[in-house]
Amino acid sequence: MQMNMVSALNDALSIILKQDSKAVIFGEDVGKDGGVFRVTDGLQAKFGEDRVMDSPLAESGIIGAAIGMALAGLHPLPEIQFAGFMYLGFDQLVSHAARYRMRTRSTLKVPMIVRTPVSGGVRALEHHSESPEVLYAHAGGLIVVEPSGPYDAKGLLIAASKLEDPVVFLEPTKLYRLFKEDVPEGAYEVPIGKANVVKEGSKLTIVTYGTMVPVVKSVVESKKTDAEIIDLRTINPLDESTIVNSVKKTTRLLIVHEAPLSFGVGAEVAARVAEKAIYELEAPIMRVASPSFPYPDPGYERYYVPTEKKVAEAIDKILKD
Amino acid sequence: MFEGAIDYLQVLDEQGNVDQANFPKDLTDQKIVEMYKYMLFARALDAKMLSLQRQGRAATYAPLIGEEATQIGSAFAFRQQDVFVPNFRQHGVFLARGFPLDNFFIYWKGYEDGGKVPENFNGTAVCVPVASQMPHATGIAFALKHMNKDAAVISYVGDGGTSEGDFYEAINFAGVWKTPLVSIIENNQWAISVPRKDQSAAQTLAQKAFAAGIKGVQVDGNDLFAVYKAVSDAIASSKSGPTLIECVTYRMSMHTTSDDPTKYRTEEEVAEWKKRDPIARVKAYLVRKNLWNDEMEKQTGDEQLKKIDEAVENAEQFKPDPRSMYENVYSFMPDTLKAELDAATAANFWQ
Numbered sequence: 011m012q013m014n015m016v017s018a019l020n021d022a023l024s025i026i027l028k029q030d031s032k033a034v035i036f037g038e039d040v041g042k043d044g045g046v047f048r049v050t051d052g053l054q055a056k057f058g059e060d061r062v063m064d065s066p067l068a069e070s071g072i073i074g075a076a077i078g079m080a081l082a083g084l085h086p087l088p089e090i091q092f093a094g095f096m097y098l099g100f101d102q103l104v105s106h107a108a109r110y111r112m113r114t115r116s117t118l119k120v121p122m123i124v125r126t127p128v129s130g131g132v133r134a135l136e137h138h139s140e141s142p143e144v145l146y147a148h149a150g151g152l153i154v155v156e157p158s159g160p161y162d163a164k165g166l167l168i169a170a171s172k173l174e175d176p177v178v179f180l181e182p183t184k185l186y187r188l189f190k191e192d193v194p195e196g197a198y199e200v201p202i203g204k205a206n207v208v209k210e211g212s213k214l215t216i217v218t219y220g221t222m223v224p225v226v227k228s229v230v231e232s233k234k235t236d237a238e239i240i241d242l243r244t245i246n247p248l249d250e251s252t253i254v255n256s257v258k259k260t261t262r263l264l265i266v267h268e269a270p271l272s273f274g275v276g277a278e279v280a281a282r283v284a285e286k287a288i289y290e291l292e293a294p295i296m297r298v299a300s301p302s303f304p305y306p307d308p309g310y311e312r313y314y315v316p317t318e319k320k321v322a323e324a325i326d327k328i329l330k331d
Numbered sequence: 332m333f334e335g336a337i338d339y340l341q342v343l344d345e346q347g348n349v350d351q352a353n354f355p356k357d358l359t360d361q362k363i364v365e366m367y368k369y370m371l372f373a374r375a376l377d378a379k380m381l382s383l384q385r386q387g388r389a390a391t392y393a394p395l396i397g398e399e400a401t402q403i404g405s406a407f408a409f410r411q412q413d414v415f416v417p418n419f420r421q422h423g424v425f426l427a428r429g430f431p432l433d434n435f436f437i438y439w440k441g442y443e444d445g446g447k448v449p450e451n452f453n454g455t456a457v458c459v460p461v462a463s464q465m466p467h468a469t470g471i472a473f474a475l476k477h478m479n480k481d482a483a484v485i486s487y488v489g490d491g492g493t494s495e496g497d498f499y500e501a502i503n504f505a506g507v508w509k510t511p512l513v514s515i516i517e518n519n520q521w522a523i524s525v526p527r528k529d530q531s532a533a534q535t536l537a538q539k540a541f542a543a544g545i546k547g548v549q550v551d552g553n554d555l556f557a558v559y560k561a562v563s564d565a566i567a568s569s570k571s572g573p574t575l576i577e578c579v580t581y582r583m584s585m586h587t588t589s590d591d592p593t594k595y596r597t598e599e600e601v602a603e604w605k606k607r608d609p610i611a612r613v614k615a616y617l618v619r620k621n622l623w624n625d626e627m628e629k630q631t632g633d634e635q636l637k638k639i640d641e642a643v644e645n646a647e648q649f650k651p652d653p654r655s656m657y658e659n660v661y662s663f664m665p666d667t668l669k670a671e672l673d674a675a676t677a678a679n680f681w682q
């Protein structure tokens with residue numbers, strides 16, 4: 011069936027609630043309102059207020075309570091309304107969700123999925139356009155997933171629900187309704203920790219994820235670049251072998267993400283390729299990302315988020331070297 | 332044994348009758364007329380923002396309609412030296428405190444340039460993360476006291492915001508440090524789609540003051556005089572410690588321009604609150620005292636609209652300079668950021 015990402019996620023949540031009697035969804039406005047992006051629309055009516063409930067406005071409370079529920083045997087799927095407000099629950103994530111298993115030598119675990127919208131391009135107010143994936147990835151102990159389309163979104167969410175680990179599930183706001191795609195009915199899984207080779211190619215490897223996947227695809231298509239496009243899908247743990255094998259084949263690496271350049275996912279990918287394949291490179295590794303400061307107010311975002319032109323320029327340069 | 336009760340203050344009822352015993356002595360007729368004009372101004376500004384947003388000429392906007400008494404009543408209680416710490420819906424307070432209208436429109440169009448804080452404005456910036464401004468308010472109040480300044484802080488937070496840890500931490504600090512903080516809870520009954528009753532099992536939000544050991548009072552937030560009195564009294568006593576004031580009002584419109592309230596609340600509820608309109612009540616009072624008439628209303632409306640239209644016009648002339656993003660990150664320009672800026676400038680920001 012043709013679905014946008016919101017419907018695909020809604021469908022996945024519905025399947026999870028049906029299959030897993032321990033699953034509960036809660037967060038700000040997820041009940042009657044169905045979430046500010048309508049990802050949980052209709053779920054409260056379908057599954058009842060015991061399984062899909064509004065919470066008070068408190069992110070540390072939401073994530074902390076989810077950890078408690080998980081420790082007690084439930085499978086919480088809290089929603090944080092925007093990634094920009096998840097910092098209030100950051101301590102709970104990095105100090106507890108990320109560490110409980112290690113702290114107790116796997117006797118206590120925290121199976122939960124924190125879903126939150128990320129990234130910009132939708133003319134939103136301050137704090138509604140953040141791309142904080144690296145903060146969670148860097149913590150260690152948290153699985154960090156970010157789909158770039160409806161098919162992946164549903165399959166990744168269902169796969170994440172099978173894990174015993176805390177998962178930070180990042181949903182690019184811009185892609186929620188940007189396009190539809192064929193999404194199978196019923197349950198299916200897209201594996202966690204496996205990158206997706208979106209398109210094969212031989213001259214250049216482009217590693218990307220989230221909002222930049224459609225941007226990179228569009229540039230590569232219109233320029234007819236012989237590039238291999240890798241969509242990470244899971245940021246932590248990183249699928250290093252898919253990346254390194256591709257770079258060994260193409261000899262060039264460009265990384266594209268919306269999050270700020272400095273200390274980003276690109277730095278990690280570049281470092282790993284440098285460690286494993288530096289002698290196979292024929293050009294310096296390049297990164298295209300947003301500038302190294304916080305996301306601006308919406309009037310400026312067109313000057314901030316990497317444009318197709320910026321990606322195209324980088325492709326030209328790296329192929330020339 | 333601890334015992335406590337929360338007083339409820341109303342001075343001007345729905346029909347425009349006044350409780351003389353509680354009528355603030357410094358409220359002259361002239362001042363009331365001035366405040367009334369600002370209530371109209373705030374509502375007109377709100378209507379303009381909504382229409383601009385609908386035309387795609389403004390970013391997301393959180394309307395204030397219905398909350399004019401809480402905002403204007405409190406703003407007029409401020410002394411010049413008092414510091415204003417907003418959340419994101421207090422446009423009426425910005426207006427009454429003299430924030431430049433041009434900048435107001437530039438900001439809500441989506442440019443930080445409109446967020447420049449004028450000298451002597453004595454206020455902080457619009458704060459989007461709910462309640463995160465509250466500890467700042469406490470810190471500012473601490474600083475004022477520490478520096479022996481004769482000033483208080485007046486902060487705003489929503490009913491939803493009182494559920495955040497930052498809210499509790501802020502009033503708790505304020506209690507321990509006895510800071511000159513006047514913390515206003517603008518309880519408009521809704522936090523997006525979540526009603527007040529689902530936000531806290533407490534009967535009033537003002538009673539949260541008890542846990543922090545500070546004064547707490549609940550007022551009719553649609554009553555201009557009650558809000559003015561409660562905030563003035565709290566400012567007057569701020570040297571001896573903080574006060575938490577719950578203003579009971581109502582969000583007459585959508586949460587923001589991205590919200591659809593028909594999904595979660597009834598027309599009847601809205602209609603019920605419309606009867607308690609904060610502006611109608613002051614008007615009834617003024618008209619009865621022969622201080623106001625329809626002609627004055629028309630003239631005031633025209634003047635205000637002219638000011639608003641001029642400001643919108645000026646805001647439309649505003650041209651963003653993307654370099655300003657890079658130049659306002661640090662007090663100096665790091666080499667690595669300079670390199671990013673140079674590349675961006677050379678490529679015309681890849682437009």
Ligand SMILES: Cc1ncc(C[n+]2csc(CCOP(=O)(O)OP(=O)(O)O)c2C)c(N)n1
Nearest residue numbers: 095420459460461489490491492521522523
């Ligand atoms: C920390 C944080 N969490 C969530 C949000 C998203 N959000 C914006 S306003 C709002 C509701 C706020 O309700 P309330 O405090 O009552 O203020 P009101 O909007 O009614 O003025 C929410 C959940 C936010 N801005 N900040």
Ligand SMILES: [Mg+2]
Nearest residue numbers: 489490521522
């Ligand atoms: Mg509210």
